[in-house]
Amino acid sequence: MPSPTTSNPAAAGERSTRQKRALAQALDETGEFRSAQSIHASLRAGGERVGLTTVYNQLRALADAGSLDTFRSPEGETLYRRCRTEQHHHHIVCRRCGRTVEIEDDAVESWAASVAKRAGFTEVEHTVEIMGLCRDCRRT
Amino acid sequence: MPSPTTSNPAAAGERSTRQKRALAQALDETGEFRSAQSIHASLRAGGERVGLTTVYNQLRALADAGSLDTFRSPEGETLYRRCRTEQHHHHIVCRRCGRTVEIEDDAVESWAASVAKRAGFTEVEHTVEIMGLCRDCRRT
DNA sequence: TTGATTGCAAAGTGTTTGCAACTAG
DNA sequence: CTAGTTGCAAACACTTTGCAATCAA
Numbered sequence A, B: 001m002p003s004p005t006t007s008n009p010a011a012a013g014e015r016s017t018r019q020k021r022a023l024a025q026a027l028d029e030t031g032e033f034r035s036a037q038s039i040h041a042s043l044r045a046g047g048e049r050v051g052l053t054t055v056y057n058q059l060r061a062l063a064d065a066g067s068l069d070t071f072r073s074p075e076g077e078t079l080y081r082r083c084r085t086e087q088h089h090h091h092i093v094c095r096r097c098g099r100t101v102e103i104e105d106d107a108v109e110s111w112a113a114s115v116a117k118r119a120g121f122t123e124v125e126h127t128v129e130i131m132g133l134c135r136d137c138r139r140t
Numbered sequence C: 001t002t003g004a005t006t007g008c009a010a011a012g013t014g015t016t017t018g019c020a021a022c023t024a025g
Numbered sequence D: 001c002t003a004g005t006t007g008c009a010a011a012c013a014c015t016t017t018g019c020a021a022t023c024a025a
Helices: A018-029 A036-045 A052-064 A106-118 B018-029 B036-045 B052-064 B107-118
Strands: A068-072 A078-082 A090-094 A100-103 A122-133 B068-072 B078-082 B090-094 B100-103 B122-133
Touching (some): A068 A090, B036 B052
């Protein structure tokens, strides 16, 4: 999306609600990737009264705003995690257990940029998916 | 009678049907990752009479048997591709007109390999999508 | 013949949306 | 007040399953 980014991060009327706070806390507690369903279950288990729809709505909003990293598990769930690095980055995903490792390496970034430029493309953006077997899943 | 070690994967009564053949051909034609829905649509468009259920059934069977690689798209679809050992190439896609340019550059290949190795992953494979505006679509 | 295969219809997932009630500012 | 939020219920998209009809060997 060639977004003319007219969106101010700390945008207009954005309220602080009990639900949002609970969700934010849940995300901070476990820095790992978690599914909406799982987060919702935890909140409920913890006594928080939050609707599943709200969890979905908020997670998507946060992800769209760039505050959360997302990735699809092999089982088909969308997993969310608080962003750790501000910069654009990629992940390696274990195709067996779904475990992910973050990649912070500018090499691809510049590679993609130069390759695109050479082909005459502008306003470039890219996605990279690396899959493999992690150490633990290596033998079986 | 001595039980013959039933360890042959491609064993028992497996039939050759029109549908299976069509599906196999579709998979061979485009060596890229494709969704079940997309494959089914192509088959239908090509005049083949194949049920969506059958496409799903066969793709899953083939994947379980290890004949197909699978991977989840960010949109939530399961993508299938015939297994292969040979390296693949990538494309840059114009997000406006859809024109694609082939990328021939091993840089990413080795980058992906080294990054994966550093993270302790094996049997690695990757996909790269670069999108942008091609020369012709640059100015509106 | 006979068991593998097909594919319609229906059931299941995870996720999104319509929208009336609710609430922070 | 009033626009941002909530969450139930219903809609959705993708995938799987039940099962009777079909068909390859």
